[in-house]
Amino acid sequence: MADTLQRKRLASQLAFFALFVLAPVFDLFRYDLNAGHAWLLGMEWRLGIDDFLAGRSGAGEAAVNVLLRLFLPILVGAALFLKVARRWGRLYCGWLCPHFSVVEAINGLMLRATGKPSLWEGEILPPWQPDGRARRIDRRWWLLVLPAAVGFALCWAVVFLTYLLPPDEVYRNLWQGTPTRNQALFIGAATTVLSLEFLFARHLFCRYACAVGLFQSLVWIGNRDAMVVGFERARGADCNRCLPERQSACDMVCPMRLNPRNIKRHMFTCTQCGQCLSACATTQSANPDGALLHWVSGHAARRNEAGFRPGKAEDS
Numbered sequence: 001m002a003d004t005l006q007r008k009r010l011a012s013q014l015a016f017f018a019l020f021v022l023a024p025v026f027d028l029f030r031y032d033l034n035a036g037h038a039w040l041l042g043m044e045w046r047l048g049i050d051d052f053l054a055g056r057s058g059a060g061e062a063a064v065n066v067l068l069r070l071f072l073p074i075l076v077g078a079a080l081f082l083k084v085a086r087r088w089g090r091l092y093c094g095w096l097c098p099h100f101s102v103v104e105a106i107n108g109l110m111l112r113a114t115g116k117p118s119l120w121e122g123e124i125l126p127p128w129q130p131d132g133r134a135r136r137i138d139r140r141w142w143l144l145v146l147p148a149a150v151g152f153a154l155c156w157a158v159v160f161l162t163y164l165l166p167p168d169e170v171y172r173n174l175w176q177g178t179p180t181r182n183q184a185l186f187i188g189a190a191t192t193v194l195s196l197e198f199l200f201a202r203h204l205f206c207r208y209a210c211a212v213g214l215f216q217s218l219v220w221i222g223n224r225d226a227m228v229v230g231f232e233r234a235r236g237a238d239c240n241r242c243l244p245e246r247q248s249a250c251d252m253v254c255p256m257r258l259n260p261r262n263i264k265r266h267m268f269t270c271t272q273c274g275q276c277l278s279a280c281a282t283t284q285s286a287n288p289d290g291a292l293l294h295w296v297s298g299h300a301a302r303r304n305e306a307g308f309r310p311g312k313a314e315d316s
Contacts, residue, residue, distance in 0.1 A: 094271030153194035
């Protein structure tokens with residue numbers, strides 16, 4: 001069950017990363033600076049103000065076109081996106097976001113190289129896998145950490161450029177080694193900035209700087225019935241037998257460095273990746289009562305939060 005959940009999540013991340021890279025190539029979504037208009041699902045997408053700029057129509061018609069073709073689609077899309085977030089939290093972050101995919105990939109490599117998922121982790125994590133196997137630290141993994149960060153950064157820089165210029169022009173110039181001066185400057189600057197971000201500020205960006213993640217968290221935290229990681233506190237003693245040395249696997253696997261057994265407001269940046277659930281299921285596989293962590297929602301979510309307030313009745 002644990003492996004199945006993470007395999008599904010990996011498949012969704014890979015599929016969305018492929019969409020992120022290929023969307024401009026097939027004109028599914030991009031803005032062409034050369035042509036001065038966007039492409040959406042293979043069709044030209046214009047704001048409808050060309051006649052106004054040419055003096056053939058009035059400002060009122062142009063304003064209506066901008067409202068219907070720009071602001072209305074943005075508002076409808078944002079509303080649907082936040083509706084999903086209100087019910088399921090930062091599902092986009094944990095299951096689709098290309099940046100979070102990079103965060104997890106580099107986390108895994110850095111964990112092998114240093115025993116810590118990031119340079120800013122206070123201490124080396126206990127050397128145990130969720131299945132109880134020892135995890136070994138090998139400095140030679142640094143030989144992959146740095147190329148991975150720069151490689152992902154270069155990929156992102158090129159892909160970002162294809163959202164602004166014709167992809168066939170960008171890729172052809174790169175293949176022939178003849179990018180224009182502006183293309184080379186953009187790719188070089190973006191690769192440098194993203195390399196530094198991927199190496200040093202991955203978690204800081206996700207936790208404090210990503211507006212997409214912030215708004216998902218805000219609407220999720222305000223919904224008391226939203227899906228949340230629930231903890232069977234009555235069986236809390238089983239956590240003491242989770243891993244050797246009384247360590248908790250769920251704490252160690254969380255890519256956002258959260259305590260999955262904590263109160264919801266302390267899980268503000270939870271990405272609903274389910275790694276804590278998978279780790280718990282693995283460590284408790286021999287326990288007839290099963291895992292202690294589960295996704296809960298609705299009444300069960302309220303009851304889970306009420307458990308953090310001793311002496312108070314469950315909220316109605």
